Amino acid sequence: MTKFGEDWKRGFRDLILEAGKKALEDSNLHGAEIDGLFAGTMAPGPLIGQEHAGALLADWMGLNPIASTRVEAACASGGVALRQGFMAVASGLHDCVVEGGVEKMTDVSGPDVVSALGGAGDQEWELFPGATFPAIYALAARRHMLDYGTTEEQMASVAVKNHLNGSKNKYAQFQSPITIETVMKSKMVASPLKVFDCSPVTDGAAALVLMPLDKARAHTDTPIEIAASAQASDTLALHDRKSLTELNATKVAAKKAYEMAKVGAKDIDIAEVHDCFTIAEVMAIEDLGFFKKGQGGPASEKGQTALNADISVNTSGGLKACGHPVGATGIKQAVEVTWQLRGQANGRQVDGAEIGLTHNVGGSGATAVVHIMKRVN
Ligand SMILES: CC(C)(COP(=O)(O)OP(=O)(O)OC[C@H]1O[C@@H](n2cnc3c(N)ncnc32)[C@H](O)[C@@H]1OP(=O)(O)O)[C@@H](O)C(=O)NCCC(=O)NCCS
Numbered sequence: 001m002t003k004f005g006e007d008w009k010r011g012f013r014d015l016i017l018e019a020g021k022k023a024l025e026d027s028n029l030h031g032a033e034i035d036g037l038f039a040g041t042m043a044p045g046p047l048i049g050q051e052h053a054g055a056l057l058a059d060w061m062g063l064n065p066i067a068s069t070r071v072e073a074a075c076a077s078g079g080v081a082l083r084q085g086f087m088a089v090a091s092g093l094h095d096c097v098v099e100g101g102v103e104k105m106t107d108v109s110g111p112d113v114v115s116a117l118g119g120a121g122d123q124e125w126e127l128f129p130g131a132t133f134p135a136i137y138a139l140a141a142r143r144h145m146l147d148y149g150t151t152e153e154q155m156a157s158v159a160v161k162n163h164l165n166g167s168k169n170k171y172a173q174f175q176s177p178i179t180i181e182t183v184m185k186s187k188m189v190a191s192p193l194k195v196f197d198c199s200p201v202t203d204g205a206a207a208l209v210l211m212p213l214d215k216a217r218a219h220t221d222t223p224i225e226i227a228a229s230a231q232a233s234d235t236l237a238l239h240d241r242k243s244l245t246e247l248n249a250t251k252v253a254a255k256k257a258y259e260m261a262k263v264g265a266k267d268i269d270i271a272e273v274h275d276c277f278t279i280a281e282v283m284a285i286e287d288l289g290f291f292k293k294g295q296g297g298p299a300s301e302k303g304q305t306a307l308n309a310d311i312s313v314n315t316s317g318g319l320k321a322c323g324h325p326v327g328a329t330g331i332k333q334a335v336e337v338t339w340q341l342r343g344q345a346n347g348r349q350v351d352g353a354e355i356g357l358t359h360n361v362g363g364s365g366a367t368a369v370v371h372i373m374k375r376v377n
Pocket residue numbers: 075110117133134174189194195196197198199200201276324363
């Protein structure tokens with residue numbers, strides 16, 4: 001992956017090229033062996049005026065004439081691209097696929113970013129009347145507070161933990177630890193969510209290589225197995241949901257993924273979950289089955305999701321501190337889990353991590369994709 005952040009020196013194509021090159025070097029792979037590219041990118045049109053990103057990325061990476069496909073599923077674009085590549089290789093149609101995710105978000109003004117991201121929600125019912133993404137998640141936060149007694153301090157503890165993890169990750173956008181006070185005193189964005197409850201606007205890219213396990217063994221001593229890939233959908237608009245405090249798409253995708261990998265939530269050592277806002281991590285650790293409904297806030301506050309605690313959540317710093325270049329996030333989550341399972345997560349390594357999970361969400365939960373990854377012994 002590239003260093004995430006506000007990157008004034010490099011453009012969209014430079015970012016994916018750097019990530020792609022690193023992935024090929026890591027896999028001891030030559031371009032001629034690659035026969036497919038799947039790239040997650042959410043909004044290159046509104047953000048940099050570029051569409052047809054699949055073709056552009058194959059061209060820029062020198063991979064023509066391979067089949068190259070752009071995948072769009074809002075902030076879950078990277079996770080869904082990973083799933084598309086997994087299915088392509090598992091089906092036998094492709095032998096060696098590069099998975100990329102990229103977004104260049106800081107070349108346009110703040111309002112233009114808000115409007116581009118807004119396209120992931122229901123334009124007619126949510127965005128046009130004035131709701132932003134922080135505002136939509138703020139509704140979920142208020143309801144969670146009302147139903148379960150979750151507090152602003154408990155949500156702030158998610159940000160504190162993720163910034164601490166980010167401070168140990170040289171690729172993270174923010175690398176300074178913060179305190180509960182930093183969060184509580186930060187500017188209000190959409191009550192009760194403050195700036196430090198939100199993921200930032202980020203430039204960045206990530207990439208990895210997928211191939212059948214027997215072939216992968218010829219390229220690396222430390223292949224990582226994708227043991228499950230599952231995806232589910234829900235209504236685009238929040239008002240159509242039965243509940244504001246859970247993402248049903250996450251619950252359905254997680255259930256399918258646990259069945260496919262033949263593991264349960266208790267078997268997961270590390271998880272990269274979609275913490276676009278602190279309340280999103282609270283809901284995710286409940287919906288994924290790590291904690292009972294309503295217990296996500298207290299568990300976060302008690303440190304049960306810290307490095308080497310009950311379950312290590314968002315060891316990279318998550319979207320909150322590592323950054324959220326939307327289309328790249330799902331791939332970055334898989335890169336972080338790969339490093340953890342290989343024992344290469346310098347400074348933030350979880351002891352003996354064997355099974356990891358990634359959870360990537362599009363919009364306010366209309367798409368959710370869950371992958372389970374295992375160390376191959
Ligand atoms: C929270 C948000 C509104 C802040 O934007 P902003 O007020 O325009 O902030 P700026 O870009 O002017 O940055 C001001 C400062 O705050 C910092 N900052 C910005 N966003 C931050 C965040 N989320 N967390 C911590 N610090 C942040 C910047 O680094 C900058 O610091 P500096 O002055 O030391 O350089 C913006 O980051 C945002 O919209 N986040 C949500 C993105 C989103 O919806 N993603 C999709 C999720 S589904």
